[in-house]
Amino acid sequence: MRHTSAGTKSICLALCLAFVILTMSSCRPQSTEQAAGTQSSRPSLGIEFLEKISSQQIRVMSFNVGWDSIFPDDDPQNDQWRQDSSGAQFVRILKALEPDIICLQEINPVRDPQQVGNILDAVLPLDNDQTWQTHGGQDNVIAARFKLEMKADALIRRGSVTNFGHAMALVDLPDDQYEDDLYLVCAHFQALAGQANVAARQEHADAIIAWVGDAKRPGGEVDLLYGTPIVVLGDLNVYDTDPAHHLTTLLSGDIENEDEYGQDIMPDWDETDLADALPRHNGVAEDVYTWRDDTQEFNPGVLDRILYTDSAIMVENAFVLNTEIMTEEELGAVGLQAGDVMLDPETGRYDHLPLVVDISFRGVLPEQ
Numbered sequence: 001m002r003h004t005s006a007g008t009k010s011i012c013l014a015l016c017l018a019f020v021i022l023t024m025s026s027c028r029p030q031s032t033e034q035a036a037g038t039q040s041s042r043p044s045l046g047i048e049f050l051e052k053i054s055s056q057q058i059r060v061m062s063f064n065v066g067w068d069s070i071f072p073d074d075d076p077q078n079d080q081w082r083q084d085s086s087g088a089q090f091v092r093i094l095k096a097l098e099p100d101i102i103c104l105q106e107i108n109p110v111r112d113p114q115q116v117g118n119i120l121d122a123v124l125p126l127d128n129d130q131t132w133q134t135h136g137g138q139d140n141v142i143a144a145r146f147k148l149e150m151k152a153d154a155l156i157r158r159g160s161v162t163n164f165g166h167a168m169a170l171v172d173l174p175d176d177q178y179e180d181d182l183y184l185v186c187a188h189f190q191a192l193a194g195q196a197n198v199a200a201r202q203e204h205a206d207a208i209i210a211w212v213g214d215a216k217r218p219g220g221e222v223d224l225l226y227g228t229p230i231v232v233l234g235d236l237n238v239y240d241t242d243p244a245h246h247l248t249t250l251l252s253g254d255i256e257n258e259d260e261y262g263q264d265i266m267p268d269w270d271e272t273d274l275a276d277a278l279p280r281h282n283g284v285a286e287d288v289y290t291w292r293d294d295t296q297e298f299n300p301g302v303l304d305r306i307l308y309t310d311s312a313i314m315v316e317n318a319f320v321l322n323t324e325i326m327t328e329e330e331l332g333a334v335g336l337q338a339g340d341v342m343l344d345p346e347t348g349r350y351d352h353l354p355l356v357v358d359i360s361f362r363g364v365l366p367e368q
Helices: 004-028 087-097 114-123 193-214 247-253 329-334
Strands: 058-064 103-104 133-137 140-144 146-159 162-172 184-188 230-235 304-308 311-321 355-361
Touching: 058 087, 058 184, 058 230, 058 304, 087 114, 103 114, 103 184, 103 230, 114 133, 114 140, 133 146, 133 162, 140 146, 140 162, 140 184, 146 193, 162 193, 184 193, 193 230, 193 247, 247 304, 304 311, 304 355
Parallel strands: 058 103, 184 230
Antiparallel strands: 058 355, 103 140, 133 140, 146 162, 162 184, 230 304, 311 355
């Protein structure tokens, strides 16, 4: 009887222990994905905006990096206006964003633009011994993972700091993956207030719209295939303290100096305005400013823009990278640091922030 009683107690004890284990297991918290029978590849963080929805999308980035800040301090070709050294931040941003096409501003015009390509080759190397392709115009540099055709540049105004203008190129996308190529106008407009500077920005916009109109019409200096996607982007210096009619011109094709640059045009292929991506900070925040400087009295502003022909282009994702509003966990997951979008993290001095759009194409448009 004692043997039987002991055996019974042992069985009861085992059953109780099993019940406790099962109860604790069932109470263990599970993620939604795990409960659905799937396994998450990484923690669910607020960094989804950094990922492309599809590998077929083209990621385009615009960034005024601050005069030659991405090059070493002892580089003999550093611009005379260089004040900051942000090479390490730039590398981390490139690795986190992995752009396909880049428009940079404030690169010393005397540089070979392939110096930018060399940085990209080191940070984001391409397959099959391919190298990043580059083209420069004034202080603007276009860089792409793909071949660049129809390269051109324009000088608009000789300024006291730099010669303002833009670089243009057709990005030759692989025919086996894309029906279209992509035409870029990468620009840096005259800065500062005052009637002369406002007039310079307007002249710059008139010249770009005249060029787009020429590209849409057979003949002239440049010809694009009908429906070729077009993007106009860069530091356009769109201030909230002046009329900023130059932005209206770029969007609507309303040329002010028609004697010099010709009649108004409708810049999109479907005879409508260009679209303005107006990305938000990290894709979700309310802020859309692309420039700020807390050491000055000016409000943060949307100085930089990405304008595009929405008859041919769909913007699937858009954001202004702001590392300051990311958590430590989010930053660590993608190799960024909180001060990476600042020119000087030690003093908290901002300048321009990177803008990104992930685009796809609508396909060949029927000619009108």
